[in-house]
Amino acid sequence: xxxxxxxxxxxxxxxxxxxxxxxxxxxxxxxxxxxxxxxxxxxxxxxxxxxxxxxxxxxxxxxxxxxxxxxxxxxxxxxxxxxxxxxxxxxxxxxxxxxxxxxxxxxxxxxxxxxxxxxxxxxxxxxxxxxxxxxxxxxxxxxxxxxxxxxxxxxxxxxxxxxxxxxxxxxxxxxxxxxxxxxxxxxxxxxxxxxxxxxxxxxxxxxxxxxxxxxxxxxxxxxxxxxxxxxxxxxxxxxxxxxxxxxxxxxxxxxxxxxxxxxxxxxxxxxxxxxxxxxxxxxxxxxxxxxxxxxxxxxxxxxxxxxxxxxxxxxxxxxxxxxxxxxxxxxxxxxxxxxxxxxxxxxxxxxxxxxxxxxxxxxxxxxxxxxxxxxxxxxxxxxxxxxxxxxxxxxxxxxxxxxxx
Amino acid sequence: xxxxxxxxxxxxxxxxxxxxxxxxxxxxxxxxxxxxxxxxxxxxxxxxxxxxxxxxxxxxxxxxxxxxxxxxxxxxxxxxxxxxxxxxxxxxxxxxxxxxxxxxxxxxxxxxxxxxxxxxxxxxxxxxxxxxxxxxxxxxxxxxxxxxxxxxxxxxxxxxxxxxxxxxxxxxxxxxxxxxxxxxxxxxxxxxxxxxxxxxxxxxxxxxxxxxxxxxxxxxxxxxxxxxxxxxxxxxxxxxxxxxxxxxxxxxxxxxxxxxxxxxxxxxxxxxxxxxxxxxxxxxxxxxxxxxxxxxxxxxxxxxxxxxxxxxxxxxxxxxxxxxxxxxxxxxxxxxxxxxxxxxxxxxxxxxxxxxxxxxxxxxxxxxxxxxxxxxxxxxxxxxxxxxxxxxxxxxxxxxxxxxx
Numbered sequence: 001x002x003x004x005x006x007x008x009x010x011x012x013x014x015x016x017x018x019x020x021x022x023x024x025x026x027x028x029x030x031x032x033x034x035x036x037x038x039x040x041x042x043x044x045x046x047x048x049x050x051x052x053x054x055x056x057x058x059x060x061x062x063x064x065x066x067x068x069x070x071x072x073x074x075x076x077x078x079x080x081x082x083x084x085x086x087x088x089x090x091x092x093x094x095x096x097x098x099x100x101x102x103x104x105x106x107x108x109x110x111x112x113x114x115x116x117x118x119x120x121x122x123x124x125x126x127x128x129x130x131x132x133x134x135x136x137x138x139x140x141x142x143x144x145x146x147x148x149x150x151x152x153x154x155x156x157x158x159x160x161x162x163x164x165x166x167x168x169x170x171x172x173x174x175x176x177x178x179x180x181x182x183x184x185x186x187x188x189x190x191x192x193x194x195x196x197x198x199x200x201x202x203x204x205x206x207x208x209x210x211x212x213x214x215x216x217x218x219x220x221x222x223x224x225x226x227x228x229x230x231x232x233x234x235x236x237x238x239x240x241x242x243x244x245x246x247x248x249x250x251x252x253x254x255x256x257x258x259x260x261x262x263x264x265x266x267x268x269x270x271x272x273x274x275x276x277x278x279x280x281x282x283x284x285x286x287x288x289x290x291x292x293x294x295x296x297x298x299x300x301x302x303x304x305x306x307x308x309x310x311x312x313x314x315x316x317x318x319x320x321x322x323x324x325x326x327x328x329x330x331x332x333x334x335x336x337x338x339x340x341x342x343x344x345x346x347x348x349x350x351x352x353x354x355x356x357x358x359x360x361x362x363x364x365x366x367x368x369x370x371x372x373x374x375x376x377x378x379x380x381x382x383x384x385x386x387x388x389x390x391x392x393x394x395x396x397x398x399x400x401x402x403x404x405x
Numbered sequence: 406x407x408x409x410x411x412x413x414x415x416x417x418x419x420x421x422x423x424x425x426x427x428x429x430x431x432x433x434x435x436x437x438x439x440x441x442x443x444x445x446x447x448x449x450x451x452x453x454x455x456x457x458x459x460x461x462x463x464x465x466x467x468x469x470x471x472x473x474x475x476x477x478x479x480x481x482x483x484x485x486x487x488x489x490x491x492x493x494x495x496x497x498x499x500x501x502x503x504x505x506x507x508x509x510x511x512x513x514x515x516x517x518x519x520x521x522x523x524x525x526x527x528x529x530x531x532x533x534x535x536x537x538x539x540x541x542x543x544x545x546x547x548x549x550x551x552x553x554x555x556x557x558x559x560x561x562x563x564x565x566x567x568x569x570x571x572x573x574x575x576x577x578x579x580x581x582x583x584x585x586x587x588x589x590x591x592x593x594x595x596x597x598x599x600x601x602x603x604x605x606x607x608x609x610x611x612x613x614x615x616x617x618x619x620x621x622x623x624x625x626x627x628x629x630x631x632x633x634x635x636x637x638x639x640x641x642x643x644x645x646x647x648x649x650x651x652x653x654x655x656x657x658x659x660x661x662x663x664x665x666x667x668x669x670x671x672x673x674x675x676x677x678x679x680x681x682x683x684x685x686x687x688x689x690x691x692x693x694x695x696x697x698x699x700x701x702x703x704x705x706x707x708x709x710x711x712x713x714x715x716x717x718x719x720x721x722x723x724x725x726x727x728x729x730x731x732x733x734x735x736x737x738x739x740x741x742x743x744x745x746x747x748x749x750x751x752x753x754x755x756x757x758x759x760x761x762x763x764x765x766x767x768x769x770x771x772x773x774x775x776x777x778x779x780x781x782x783x784x785x786x787x788x789x790x791x792x793x794x795x796x797x798x799x800x801x802x803x804x805x806x807x808x809x810x
């Protein structure tokens with residue numbers, strides 16, 4: 001019940017134990033095309049270039065940035081948590097001139113704040129994290145797509161922590177690049193990064209192939225615009241996934257099976273229904289920790305559905321509570337990073353763990369452990385409040401052993 | 406029965422369906438330490454920094470090169486097949502000044518040829534493929550380690566295609582960096598890159614962290630020596646796998662389970678016994694294709710145990726043969742790249758497929774398909790020759806349903 005990675009859905013694990021096929025077997029091409037189509041539904045996009053990057057979610061982020069940004073390009077990164085710092089660092093290493101605006105952890109930017117920075121920096125790329133698990137809040141992205149289009153800015157977001165558990169629509173938001181991972185609301189293991197790219201982004205990326213094609217006019221131009229990575233070169237990855245099926249890496253077939261099953265689960269349930277499930281169980285967990293008398297951290301009006309940050313009460317040893325939960329109840333919850341390390345716990349309700357039995361069990365165990373650690377809690381207050389939250393919700397929340405649906 | 410990826414060992418696939426644990430769960434740290442120790446045995450090294458890069462074998466190659474090489478550094482790449490070209494390209498994208506020597510496909514370099522180039526180029530890094538599946542031959546690495554040590558050159562090799570199926574000893578060869586993949590002789594799926602680094606390589610890589618630590622004296626120095634990738638920054642990956650367990654990527658847990666099982670299979674069998682198994686079955690397959698009256702490609706005295714290149718006879722449609730083998734017998738064999746595309750088939754005997762039943766079945770099916778396609782073959786000559794090769798070998802080659810051992 002941490003902020004991710006979390007337990008994988010058993011269906012995903014079973015899918016990953018299927019035997020491999022050769023990477024140019026027609027069956028494999030079929031699996032890849034099916035995976036692309038499934039992720040178009042998950043991302044809510046018509047982008048042809050919707051595919052997997054073979055690596056963790058961080059590989060997806062770096063592939064997007066290193067392929068879109070040439071050395072010297074300006075990049076604007078609004079930072080409101082740990083993963084904004086990661087975007088900044090990756091863009092710097094790609095040779096970009098990075099400009100940042102920063103917000104206190106737990107808060108988000110207004111549209112006007114980002115608009116103002118965008119007008120003053122005039123970047124090639126706006127790179128922003130959607131949901132940042134380090135603070136549990138999600139940056140609203142509405143309005144930024146139009147703004148970017150107006151200023152000729154590419155618009156990228158990392159939805160690793162939010163996709164599948166929070167409202168998100170690639171095309172409606174006007175995004176040019178989106179990358180994700182499996183290990184949060186998608187219910188799979190880390191190791192594959194679903195990603196999607198608009199025709200505008202594809203054009204920028206493919207134009208950098210001119211280097212190889214000998215179109216560049218000078219060695220300096222080659223040096224300036226060639227994509228700095230081979231492994232994360234999206235122009236090559238597009239050709240590998242596309243009709244040409246040009247050899248690049250050897251597809252991580254088992255991870256593809258897993259990623260495909262994650263998307264199948266979401267599409268079978270319905271992406272909107274899955275988001276609503278995360279909302280319901282996230283609301284129950286929030287009500288539960290409040291019912292125990294615990295304080296939460298961060299702007300609740302922008303809290304992600306799938307994780308809550310709980311302030312560690314004064315005098316309570318946060319790590320001891322986490323250790324006892326894991327040791328005695330087999331339940332993992334997280335701490336956080338940087339300014340929040342040792343100050344909050346982060347409790348997730350995502351993917352396979354966005355279930356009523358998981359929420360109630362966690363609240364009951366947390367109450368027990370807190371009491372043993374000498375913390376003041378409202379007896380029964382957590383579970384009672386969660387039950388009340390469920391009663392006021394309108395969806396079927398009965399525990400389901402089979403899948404998380 | 407292609408040149409890889411190949412069928413995974415069923416034990417590896419079962420291992421990958423195990424439930425996940427949190428990445429800072431003490432159990433996970435235990436799995437990681439165990440995996441490091443197992444791969445020390447597989448690589449035959451005492452290197453502390455023996456770990457997995459989360460991506461395909463290509464990610465391992467790029468991690469090694471981008472972390473060892475700063476822009477402007479000289480790199481020497483002896484090219485004798487497709488993957489030498491890949492090393493060159495990756496080093497170029499890392500900003501290196503790359504020097505190459507080239508050999509006709511199917512041949513290898515003499516030690517004197519590499520030594521001469523090394524003395525004239527005086528590179529920071531010698532990067533050479535060990536076994537190149539595109540041509541089926543392996544470059545002898547003996548003597549190069551001493552030479553590199555004498556000239557202060559870092560010595561890197563890619564053993565993706567050869568490890569576990571051909572004699573290899575990291576420390577005895579004096580290697581500073583070695584990277585691999587699971588999808589060849591290790592019997593697993595693509596998606597995890599085992600790698601090992603000598604103390605000398607670790608020192609070079611860790612020294613580039615001085616940038617973050619503020620030790621660099623100027624912005625230019627930062628630009629010149631900072632590792633260009635975050636995802637493939639081995640200094641950070643060392644700290645993630647090391648005692649500090651500093652957060653970097655989220656470990657691809659299922660791939661780690663798979664990689665660990667691949668190494669367990671090898672260590673249980675004995676690395677030398679596994680190499681001998683590959684020798685026996687590779688020799689039987691070679692005898693078999695020769696017994697059918699087919700010609701082979703490349704210098705047989707340097708042929709890898711685990712793959713043979715077969716010249717497609719005049720008048721035979723190579724793709725039609727491959728298609729019929731796959732369609733009617735469920736057996737995949739490969740074609741090759743570049744100058745060999747459409748000219749040779751590549752037949753593998755590696756990992757789980759280095760088995761007597763797999764060899765004999767493939768030879769019988771190949772004879773049938775070749776005859777149907779109008780090719781001249783020696784009736785029964787393939788299987789007979791393979792039986793004879795097995796009879797003259799001294800190891801137990803009985804088919805074993807359980808594991809590949």
